[in-house]
Amino acid sequence: MWIVRYALRRPYSVAAMALIILIAGIISYLRLPVDVLPNVDIPSVKIVWNYKGLNANEMAAKITSWSEIAVINNVDNVQEVTSQTLSGISVIRVAFQPDVDIPKSLAQITAITQTIMKRMPRGITPPNILQYNQSRTPIMQLVLSSNTLPDSRLADFARMQLRSMVQSIPGVLLTLPYGAVNRQIMVDLKPDAAHVHGITAAEVTEAVDNQNTTLPSGSLRENEKDLQITLNTSPDSVEAFGMMPVRAKDGRTVLLRDVADVRDGVPMKTNVARVNGENAVIVSLIRIGNASTISIIKQLQERLPEIRQAAPEGMTITPIFDQSVFVSGAMTHIESEIFIVASLVALVVMFFLGSWRATLIVLTSIPLSLLAALVMLRITGHTLNLISLGGLALAIGILVDNALVEIENITRNIGLGLEPREAALESARQVAFPELISTLSTCLVFSPIFLLSGVAGFIFRPMAIVVIASLAMSYLLSRTVVPVLAMLLMKPASSEKTAHGRLARIHHHIEHGLDGIQALVGRLLGVIQRAWFIAVIGMLIVIAGGAFTLMTLGRDFFPKTDAGLMRFYIRVAPGTRIENTSDIYASIQGDIRNIIPENEIDTIVENIGVPEAANLGWVDSYAVGSYDGELQIQLAKNHHPSAGYEKAIRAMLQEKYPDVVMFSQPADTTNLTLAGATPTALDIRIAGRDTAGNRILAAELVDKLKDVKGAVDIGIQQVFNQPEYYVAIDRARAIQLGVNMSEAQSVLLAALGSAGSVNENFWVDPVSGFSYTVQVQAPVQRMDTIDILTNLRVPAQRAETGTVPLASIASVTPRLVSASVGRVTLMPMINVLVNTEDTDIGTVYKAVEKGIAELKPRLKPGNSMRILGQADSMMHAYGDLFFGFALALFFIYIIMLFNFASWVLPVIALAGAPIALSGAAFALALTGTTLSVPALMGFIMVMGVSTANSVLVTTFARDQWLAGMDAIEAARSAATTRLRPVLMTAITMIVGVVPMALAAGQGGEQNAPLARAVIGGLLLGTCASLILVPTLFGIVMRHVRRPAPDNRLETPQHE
Template identity: 45%
Template sequence: GIYRIRQQIAPIPGITLPLPYGGKPRQIMVDLDPQALLSKGISAADVSNAVNLQNLTLPSGTVKLGPQEYRVSLNSSPDAVAALNDLPVKYVNGAVVYVRDVGHVRDGFAVQTNIVRQDGRRSALLTVIKKGGASTLTIVKQLKELLPAIRASAPPGMEIKDLFDQSLFVRAAITGVLVEGAIAAFLTGLMILLFLGSWRSTLVVITSIPLSILTSLAILSAIGQTLNVMTLGGLALAVGILVDDATVEIENIHRNLGLGTRLVQAILDGAQQIATPAFVSTLSICIVFVPVVFLTGPAKYLFTPLAMAVVFAMLASYLLSRTIVPTLVRYLLGAETHGEGATAAGFFGRIHDAFQRRFERLRATYVRVLERALARRARVLAGFAVVVVSGLALLPFVGRDFFPTVDTGQFRLHVRAPAGTRIEETEQVFAEVEAAIRRIIPKNEIVSIIDNIGQPQSINLAFTDSVTLGPFDGEVLVSLNPEHHAPTARWTKTLRERLPREFPGVTFFFQPADIVSQILNFGLPAPIDVQVTGFNQQATHEIALDVAARMSRIPGAVDVHLHQVVNAPSLQVNVDRSRAAELGLTQRDVANSMLVSLSSSAIVSPNYWSDPRSGINYVVAVQTPQNRVDSVNSLMNTAVTPSGTGPSQLLSNLATLERREMAAVISHSNVQPVFDVYADVQGRDLGSVAAEVQKILTEYRGKLPPGHSIALRGQVQSMNSAFLRLGFGLIFAVLLVYLLMVVNFQSWLDPFIIITALPAGFAGIVWMLFVTHTTFSVPALMGAIMSVGVATANSILMVTFANDQMLEGRDSRAAALAAGATRLRPVLMTALAMIIGMLPMSLGLGEGGEQNAPLGRAVIGGLSVATFATLFLVPIIYSVLRRRPPRKDFLAEESSHA
């Protein structure tokens, strides 16, 4: 695995390769005989020093003899492993003691500290980690192309399988987003066809979708963004609104054609009339994504690509509506019949005529209702106030999560046996746990179960979020059948209930299996991390235990446990320094001898032997075999020799031994010792559980000993920061939009009238999330941001038309009524295009669909209510506040008859 498979995979660009998990790496073992060492009067440290001095890999230089130059080499390192037995160790009592006299050198394996089992069989696990700028799909493709050659070069009997393939989920998630976007484009096209009744006009509008998306992708690629779920999610989010610029322009061209204007002039008038309002509307939608700039940490890197995808696509859509759309209209709509008496022909024409008759009845009904609303303005305003207040009242019941949980069909169960359990016994515990899992989950729903027991080689600790502390714990990775399996959350809940009952004394907790949760947790095993710090470790530990006990009683808090294990059994060797000094020994001599004997010389002074056949260097480890140290007496018979001259001594002559308990791991935060209490959530939102945890911590802060502190860390901290920043960012974005409209309208009043639709939109978002049992999350807030932009864009066109009507001599009430009647179609088209475009996303179907479902639901809920506010509340507010016509000198230039 290390020297064959890993080296063949390493050239793939964009990957990081930890060392294999499990298995036994090849190692040249010098197995010491404690009795022989004692009889010869030498120690393990003497043998280690001799091997280091006699087994060397050093150059010797060159010599020039006559016309030639010779490279000089020494027999510094034996050619065969067995030859290491003949290395001299020490001259004792007139005779040379060789390695073979006190031990045996063999071509073996390192002491195993990490066991991997795949479906009950011992295996080795090699993980391939993607670097930040690389593509998962590209890496997996290149890796699978290498697998046939790797299998062909493997030793006979070795089976090489790919167990976990993240590209399957990524590809399925991307496919799901593409399907959502395609369905959204199709439904949006049908809606436009229904409203316009012209397949040519619909074709013009739909053409702007792929062109805008391609333009956005080109810009994203130029700035170094990849095609991923978030960028595609942003484009799927934008599909419904991408048609807005082209739809409004074509609808306005149709209106001019209906007035009898010639085609070319109608195109010019239609484009000119809505140029400025459409530009302001587009900018309003783009500006509302400013809050993303305020995000930090993982949320920033997740949602910045989404926001950029939307903004680039929107700007491209506006440019296309100014250029390609008028050109296509010129060549495609010329053959159509226009005018008030024109009747569409064919199948689509008949459907459109029927729809048009019903829409005109809807328009007449809307005008009558709006007239009554304008006559009863106080009641309508009170009704909208009730809607807004109800949304605020429901807000605490919606809950908060940082990011929706994604069902990837995998889960990671951490299993911790009692502290001090040796790895062979831990393996048996894992075998029993695996058997229990197979009894609980049906056989046809499990693809594979992998046990990763104990601690891997130290270099791997830099590449994993594992919280394994020693040979007594590890994790179980279960991959469920992608074709058919019950929700993963159902199985994790069942296992949480049953496993602790079946295995008393064993600790169980689940770790995040999907990559998004791992990123949001910053490598921690749970989203909630309560850190208790202080230099008095005993007091800090007692506080942490009490906090954990109280947190475990919080409804919805699960897997509550103290990370640090402080009761690992230990054997304390107490050296009598005075006695050691009499015998010419120091504490360092004792420590070195024991370290080499028990942990091998590879820890103290690594030495290597080069295999002449392969050229690979292997560690030479001097160590007493673990099976030879099987009692306290054998431990106390360890030989200790001084660093200078002098006879060796038994450890029992220098020290006493007692049994104690010690910490398996000691953690620090800002130099101070820290204890971590981890907790996950189940059946409840993260924000509510965190709020109750915060209440407990607030109680403790007042009674902590001096120098101690307690804080809430982890994903909760990131979530609170993200919500706070997005909240401030959203307020800032609304202010920017308001100022933009002030510049456009040359008025402080009209922008205020426009944004009065936004509170109702926020209430709609809350209602939709509450009804669909969806919590507030960063994706939901992104949907809210999108709703603000679209609702503002619709209200801009409504107020612009009303101002034009007042300039023609109508009072504010009549102008508001005319604006509502005229702008009903484009407002409904824009809102319905967005809502229909979000329907596939809001359903959360397919792999990874859960992550963008809150976004779609927030857009649908917010825009549905905001559209009603645009059609009823905005005209009423306009009629109340707009007493005088707007400035004629400014609006004459910006006039819009759309």
């Protein structure tokens, strides 16, 4: 080949190329962001509306719906719009088509949102509009606690100072504090005093709003000076609020302090955070973009001393749930695996070749190929993660093939008397084209990965890029660096001394063993070719057994990883006050500590109630009120499997707290990324306008699934029985008494502390310079019965006293309502949630499908049932891979058609693939490993290596046959001659993946199915390449007429 001739003539150019690859690869390795998984950038945007006090149904009808309609009608490339509306909060998720221009879509959403603001309720503020992807998961939490400081001080520090000190770290985003109560200027009404003075809550609110304003004044040009004019538009202290006049009547002025107590306080808590039973304020750090988790945490740890010094005295800042520990441990483990794999491969190569020079040449090409793959990772914008590193570890075994075949052929030619330079040229002439075909075939086998959509596509494309780039570079290096090093390092046969020593003895024993295997294979082929029908029957039995095994394997999306984190959603009786909910959570925490030994518990965090609206744009939460929340557990190092503890906790909750609704949620970065927007493994979405009918079907589906073995945490996500009081104002009676409906509503708003939603008022603290909300409300401790509420006085022009109690114009009815409203593309939806325990997702998926099939006929037209979650992602990934697999086989056949110039020979070369795939299925079954996307990656790898080996055997047999040898003898000669390189490739590949198959160390579960499939597939696939493929060649080609010499294609004589 011309490239080999060029390399041998210009060795310094080859050395320069190798040095460039080395330096570029090292720089790429040092600069690649490090994370546990690749960045999953499925394009979506969240729109978060906030309007305190408006119930979920009205919020959905008057705010969410307008926003959804505007997005659907005016934004391009929208795939789906889903929403969850709670009391006072609406979260709309807009999913886009894969090729969307996100900046353009964000601009469109922002523009149309501003347009519809006029249609929204009075006083509402524009929503938060955030770009969102599944990789934006919390990587650490900072806990702020104190025994001396009030929670408001902790919240102030978290919002103002902490944010400014951390936000400058590249690639990090801070949430608003959880469990915080923000400082507010509280104006607590004194109902009795207000009644005496005839003043309503609405009048107090109006007085505060009018006398605490922010207005510009201007400047006065007096004589030669230009003087700024400042008005006392706002009180200069909290105490000054009490001196505000509310009303002047009959010469007497009623001040605010006469009808209300003004204090520097906090509102009622709607979100409680506790760490190990102690109240705290928690801030989550979220990784954004392609930033490195390890780098972010390292920079934060470096800044922590400075942050702690800047904190108020008495405040403690503690990091928890540090995901970099798992990421770092997993990366260290897989990097050590790569080192072990490289060492084992080096030993295998050395023992097989029996020459340290030849081994050095082979092993020089491997790190250069891997470094080239790292350069490609950086060029394509990917991260260094468990998947890409796993691809590097797996690639080592494949990379040996090109260099090994080349150096083995060079060694053979040197043994025939050629000088090293001539031997390198002759070797290239003999094996370059077959190696090109096998390399292209292996690369094509990985092409289905690029057809994967969704999460699986984002996760496994880096692996495909790594393998394909390293294979391409390996082929190039085998034609450049390997021949040059062979020319420089290897000696002619005449000057080679007889080797002695331990290596020579080991090599001699291996050669003796290989000679024996060659003889055995030759005899076996002789027997089989005489009774070929037995071989064919045996092949069919193995393939049928493999197919049956594959069909009976359990199916998962990804293997479950144990990062030592557990997370539970827990809901008590709807309507329970947050203080009572906290007591139940404390009791549950105590029971959990009875299950998990104290030395295995690091941290338990309770996050009760609905967090700040803005946080829902960054971190998904399924809490809908004061009666639910999350409980998260971080286990200590060297803990027992968390799955066992999760099972025990689930059983305890069902036994001791039968009325509590719970389900486990993804807790660590890996599982959060895989889960996406669904809280459980299976999420059955029932959508349509027939809400009442769909609720009945959802309840029936829940009952059906409770009998399914392995299905747990079964329940309906939505809450339909939240208690409320419905206050119905009699409009006719109100008019008779001269009550203005708007004023009556304002009194109610003011008393319940919701007036700020309509007309928010702020006061700037002249000391700190920060703004704080001014809140007028009736004292919460006094507003504790419905009778007190209905006795509120409302202005009445025709009443003798000027006011009447609310009860005189309104009736109160208790009722149950929805706590949240879910919709998909404007259609109401109900979600049935299901998790799995001690079984695979595929088994439960089948049962769910069966239940849905039974209920679907009862759906009204326009209504639908669909399975979402990891189960849906799994089925899509499987479908994409199987389709891509078939497409790859077609292209491999086409390439072989070019190589063999025959319709039959490509089929013979591919005949070993079903046996290899059956071996992969057997290996998964024997090790108790479920089928998963990583396992299917192993099937792809097996297909590539098996095909490459079969191509080399078939090519050699074809050449011998064309040279005049009988088809059966040509097949036997090909099997025995190619046995060494085929066995060497298979053994190095198997040895290379053994450490990964053991699944030892953190994160080892991710790539173990892949490695196990490779081991099983290569064990049977190698046998197929050496026995089945030659057998079929002999059977088929003896019935094919050999073309005349003049009509043959010019074919190089291979080794």
